[in-house]
Amino acid sequence: MKKSMMCALAALAGSGVLTAALDADAADCSTFTNPVYVAGSSASKPIWAALAPTLTGITIVYQSPSSCVGLADVLGGTPDTSSATYYSGTTTGACTNPGNVDIGVSDVFPTTCANTMVGTGFKDFQGPVQVMLMAVPYSSTATSISADAAYTVFGWGGTQYPVSPWTQYTNIFIRANTSGTENMIGSAIGLAASKWLAQVPDAGASQQEGSSGAVLTALLGAGSGANASSAIGIIAADLGDADRGPPGTNDAGAATGGLKILAYQATDQSCGYLPDSDATHFDKINVRQGRYDIWGPIHMVAAVDGSGNPTNAQAATILADLTMSGTSDAINQSVIQVDANAHVIPQCAMQVSRSTEVSPITGGGMASFLPPEGCGCYYESLKNGGTPYSKYCTACTSDSSCTASTSYPKCHFGYCEAQ
Amino acid sequence: MSSNHSLRLGIVLFIATAGTALAYGCSSNNDNNNPAPSNHDGGGDSTASSSSSGSSSGSSSGGIGDSSGGADVPIIDTGSCMSDASTCNSCYTTQQAAADPLNACAPETVNCIPFTGTVPTHPTL
Numbered sequence: 322m323k324k325s326m327m328c329a330l331a332a333l334a335g336s337g338v339l340t341a342a343l344d345a346d347a348a349d350c351s352t353f354t355n356p357v358y359v360a361g362s363s364a365s366k367p368i369w370a371a372l373a374p375t376l377t378g379i380t381i382v383y384q385s386p387s388s389c390v391g392l393a394d395v396l397g398g399t400p401d402t403s404s405a406t407y408y409s410g411t412t413t414g415a416c417t418n419p420g421n422v423d424i425g426v427s428d429v430f431p432t433t434c435a436n437t438m439v440g441t442g443f444k445d446f447q448g449p450v451q452v453m454l455m456a457v458p459y460s461s462t463a464t465s466i467s468a469d470a471a472y473t474v475f476g477w478g479g480t481q482y483p484v485s486p487w488t489q490y491t492n493i494f495i496r497a498n499t500s501g502t503e504n505m506i507g508s509a510i511g512l513a514a515s516k517w518l519a520q521v522p523d524a525g526a527s528q529q530e531g532s533s534g535a536v537l538t539a540l541l542g543a544g545s546g547a548n549a550s551s552a553i554g555i556i557a558a559d560l561g562d563a564d565r566g567p568p569g570t571n572d573a574g575a576a577t578g579g580l581k582i583l584a585y586q587a588t589d590q591s592c593g594y595l596p597d598s599d600a601t602h603f604d605k606i607n608v609r610q611g612r613y614d615i616w617g618p619i620h621m622v623a624a625v626d627g628s629g630n631p632t633n634a635q636a637a638t639i640l641a642d643l644t645m646s647g648t649s650d651a652i653n654q655s656v657i658q659v660d661a662n663a664h665v666i667p668q669c670a671m672q673v674s675r676s677t678e679v680s681p682i683t684g685g686g687m688a689s690f691l692p693p694e695g696c697g698c699y700y701e702s703l704k705n706g707g708t709p710y711s712k713y714c715t716a717c718t719s720d721s722s723c724t725a726s727t728s729y730p731k732c733h734f735g736y737c738e739a740q
Numbered sequence: 741m742s743s744n745h746s747l748r749l750g751i752v753l754f755i756a757t758a759g760t761a762l763a764y765g766c767s768s769n770n771d772n773n774n775p776a777p778s779n780h781d782g783g784g785d786s787t788a789s790s791s792s793s794g795s796s797s798g799s800s801s802g803g804i805g806d807s808s809g810g811a812d813v814p815i816i817d818t819g820s821c822m823s824d825a826s827t828c829n830s831c832y833t834t835q836q837a838a839a840d841p842l843n844a845c846a847p848e849t850v851n852c853i854p855f856t857g858t859v860p861t862h863p864t865l
Contacts, residue, residue: 467855473862482862516865584853592852599851612852 350416353380353407355635358419360384360401361391361426362501363532364451364557365619367663372642373408375655379635380409382419385532388427388501389434395425395622396443423636425622428453428501428557433508433678435498444625447618448643450666452558452596452608453505454615455583458544459567461552462486465584465593468681471510474553478521478528486550490521494530494539494554502533502555509587509615509679533560541579544568553583558596562603562664587614588681603704605666606711609697611673611687618675619643619665645669645694654734657696661703668692669733670700695731695738702736709736 350356355378359369363385373381386394386403394401398421405419428451431437439445455471457463463486466474470484477483478490487493496503498514507514518524530536536554541564543552561580568579582600584593594607596616607613621640623631631637641647642656645667653669660667668674669692676686698714715725715737723730723737731738 465853465855467857467859469859470855470857472865473859476865477862482860484859485857512865519865584855586855592854594852 347415347417348407350382350405350407350419353382353409353416354378356380356382356407356420357424357633357635357639358382358384358400358405358422359391359424359426359639360386360394360403360419360422361424362388362428362451362557362619363534364428364502364559365426366534367559367563368449368619368643368659368665369408370413371659371663372639372656373413374411375642375652375659376410376638379638380407381639382407382416384419384422387497387499388429388504389437389499391422391425392427392431392434392437392439392620392622393425394422395624396437396439398624423623423633424639427620427622429504429508429617429620430678431620431622433504439622442624443622444629444631446621446623446631446640446644447668448621448640449619449660449663449668450608450616450671451501451619452605452613452616452666453502453509454556454558454561454596455506455553455585456540456556456561457553457581457583458540458549459579459581460544461550461581463550463553463583464581465586466553467586467593468510468588471506471585472512475507475510475517475555476512476520478518478524479551480521487553489548489551490518490524490528492543492546492548492552493518493524493528494536494543494552495528496533496536496555497529497531502536502557505617505679506555506615508685509585509681511588511681530554533557537561537564537580541568541576544579556580558582558605559664565600585613585615590614598710602710603664604701604710605670605704609666609671609673614679614685616666616675617679617685618668650734653694653696654699657700657734658703661700667696667700669694669696672697691739693740694733695740696734698736698738699734713737 357379359381360383366383366385369381369383382405384401384403384405386401391401400419400421405416406413407416427434431439431445455466473482473484474487474493475495478493479488480490495517498504498517500514503514503517507517518528530539533556536556537560540552540554543549561582564578564580565582566578566580569577571577582595584595586593594612596605596608596613598604598606608616621643623633623636623640626632631640642652645653645656657667657669671690671692673687674690676688677683679685698709698711701709701711701714713726713729715723715729716735717723717732717737720730720732723732725737729737729739731740
């Protein structure tokens with residue numbers, strides 16, 4: 322009897338029924354301490370997971386219906402219908418009945434999403450920089466892609482106007498047209514999200530993945546196939562960086578790696594750039610200085626009062642942290658660590674800014690940027706084993722110890738910065 | 741051969757020789773073949789602030805301090821040598837490159853990978 326019950330449970334688990342049953346038993350999201358409902362970009366997941374342990378008395382309830390849907394949710398004042406995950410300190414799990422969305426999180430500017438405008442009573446808070454990637458299996462022969470090549474590959478999928486080696490549309494992995502990843506890359510290469518693989522009549526669900534994680538899984542799967550070089554997909558750096566490099570296993574025995582990031586050559590560039598100084602570093606120097614083109618600040622839209630302050634106090638705390646405004650140096654330092662762990666870039670480590678979406682026509686409003694409290698060296702130290710990558714970085718304990726260069730007189734987070 | 745003709749030929753030869761010398765001096769990365777620094781600022785392009793073109797074509801490749809619009813970056817005098825590309829100030833000596841470490845000739849940025857594939861002519865979607 323006991324054995325047969327165990328067999329039945331095993332069978333249920335194998336079929337996924339047990340998982341569903343456990344989800345059904347998940348707690349109501351509202352029972353957690355001060356839940357803040359965040360919905361939108363699936364690519365932003367690592368940020369919320371990394372942020373939660375730094376918060377006190379706040380539970381993040383996160384849903385990932387895609388960037389544009391999350392914005393529609395918050396602007397419409399409605400709950401999101403996708404599955405919810407709570408992050409309370411270091412504890413995480415599924416929860417049910419999520420409330421109205423407090424923060425709509427998007428990888429793209431709200432105006433990039435169809436029929437979306439942040440009107441009176443709402444505000445777009447811009448957080449750390451998200452970098453979007455075109456990636457291939459690690460074993461692929463490809464190393465670089467141009468804007469025009471990407472336009473052709475993702476427009477026709479190799480069925481017409483083939484671009485080697487991406488000539489097999491079943492190995493081309495994209496997202497839905499509400500995805501921030503697809504909208505941002507689409508804006509960069511000049512291909513509207515609604516037109517991706519639109520010339521491939523047979524392209525279906527296996528090409529249009531439901532999340533960044535699903536694209537990653539598909540690419541890693543294609544890497545073990547016979548035509549690995551024909552595979553390509555789009556993914557945010559916060560997910561892609563975690564599996565960059567040769568395939569292997571971690572200490573826990575889990576599969577890791579298997580992904581290669583393609584250098585991107587924008588329309589008027591003569592050479593492609595990786596986001597980082599090379600394939601083995603994580604400094605994002607070519608993003609931070611504007612050579613790698615496909616990036617933008619993460620947008621967090623929330624309801625605000627007449628003074629522009631978030632109406633939800635807990636949401637206000639989260640937004641202040643992620644925008645590094647009105648918080649202490651200690652909190653800012655922990656947020657920089659959160660960003661570094663999540664493979665996004667704090668604004669204080671940027672040397673360029675962007676006022677509109679990346680675009681080959683407008684340039685995406687990119688301009689020189691001097692962060693008021695620079696953290697480029699500290700960010701690099703976090704990403705490079707404690708040693709900043711840039712040569713200008715010198716350690717300091719106070720402004721008075723920044724004497725090596727008059728260009729970098731301010732001591733922030735242990736390093737001399739411009740201001 | 742008339743004296744006028746000789747004069748013109750001399751001028752042409754002088755220009756050609758000077759041009760060749762200048763091109764040689766500017767064509768290698770951070771070598772020491774450049775003219776000695778003078779009061780003429782020929783390297784301003786390398787320290788210019790980021791382009792607002794957004795193309796990220798490297799025009800934002802000034803020194804680390806270019807985020808300030810160039811104000812906090814020392815203007816490095818490269819004499820009469822004109823850089824051969826806006827993305828890489830090959831006029832820099834090793835010492836000058838060290839003072840402006842993230843110009844596009846620097847190791848941090850020189851590892852670009854050109855796309856070498858062929859894209860067929862296609863219509864606009």
